[in-house]
Amino acid sequence: MGAERIRRRVAVLAGLAAACALLAGCDVPVLDSPLAARGCRRCHPVRIDPAHDLACTRCHGGDPSGRTRAAAHRGLVAEPAHPDRMAATCGGCHPAETAAAARDRHFTLAGEIGAVWGAFFPGDRPPALSALPVEEPPETARGLVADLLRRRCLRCHVYDRGDDYAGVRHGTGCAACHLARGGGGLASHRFTRRVPDERCLACHYANFVGWDYYGRFEKDYEEDYRAPLSRGEPLPRPYGVEWHEMTPDVHRRAGLACTDCHPAGPCSDRRRARGCLDCHLGGGQRGGAPGLDAARVGHRPADRARVDCAVCHAVWSVRDRGRALTRQDAPDYDFWWYLRVQGSSEVERIVTGNVEFRPPYRPPSLMRDKVSGRSRPGVWFEGFFDRRWTPVPVGPDGRGRLRVLRPVLDLSVSYLDADGLVPFDNLRPAGLETPAPVECREVSPACRPYTPHTIGRADALRTLRVERWLRREGAGARGR
Incomplete structure (x- = not known):
């Protein structure tokens, strides 16, 4: 008995010694x-x-x-790669790349800010990201739209790490593209020159260009439409909201990565991506890409200047109409419980964490400014009138070229303050006076041309419409 006890104690001491060695x-x-x-x-x-x-x-x-x-x-x-510090750290060895990145729209978000600001305040010069005005509480329409951009819309940029979902969390600055993340932190400290698609999709997800290339269409936010269970188990939500599996782009199915057509990225002043004609025009097709039949509608030399390839070849497109964005300073969390999953981990966490509390015991409703990092009162919620992928709306752009359109600026912005008053109700882009969702037939304050990454075989009915449009426009030009 004594010998057995001694052996046990020796074994325990040996285990402790091994643990100490491992933990050292x-x-x-x-x-x-x-x-x-x-x-x-x-x-x-x-x-x-x-x-x-x-x-x-x-x-x-x-x-x-x-x-x-x-x-x-x-x-x-x-975070030495953060935009505020990258020139001093990364720029020591890569001065040209960091200088180009600082000017690039991935860093400035000038395109996103300019589109929204220009829709609501045409004639204004859009402010820079860091110069978006801060009014607390918002007293002007500009202050409200700036607060919307700072705290709800611009969550995917290199100044911030993104939402707390596995697929969208990313580094800041240069690290957003060149370092891998996973498991809630840095997955590897090995910098990669070639940027894999999953890092592009950390920002280019939901119903925007990027996700569509993989055949993903984000589901409606309501629980009934999301169907968040499969065989009784919750579906993973690495991007915040579940998605419909659609037809991926033919180039994705052929194995092309994002950087095959977008090789430069933000680190170069070479802005132009590879277009359709770079691979499909003439006898020098790249990688065995099929050439154009110059006798077909849309392929004729005169047609190519007047019709974008995606007008016929987009299999589907994103048509999210009636995007309603509401800031509430004293939210009714019971009301929003049904819509707590809406692509923002912050909104989901706030609603889930506060729904059980009742005033005066409810914690303050604070949401973080994604530019400054500071939290301020009020929570921004989002919803849609409808979300559809067909029919594909087409219409002439500002130069008269036929393009696929999307109602990306079909927005209404409202504000309900802590006293239950409504300083702003259904603020719409200039020229959109009615709250009804728009139909995209031409470029408007709500509808903008874009290039869906859902390319496949040409749609026969759309091609016939294009042929009629070309004939009508050609006859009109001859008549003038």
């Missing part, structure tokens, strides 16, 4: 500890690609000679 690498350096003399990687064992295998302090700062965590982390830079 995670220990916090303390004064006079041998760990303190071994630098950052004794506590942060990472594998880095050869080109970036530099001293940790080169990018992250800190003091590798510090003998405590506080001392070692003094002056630490957690």
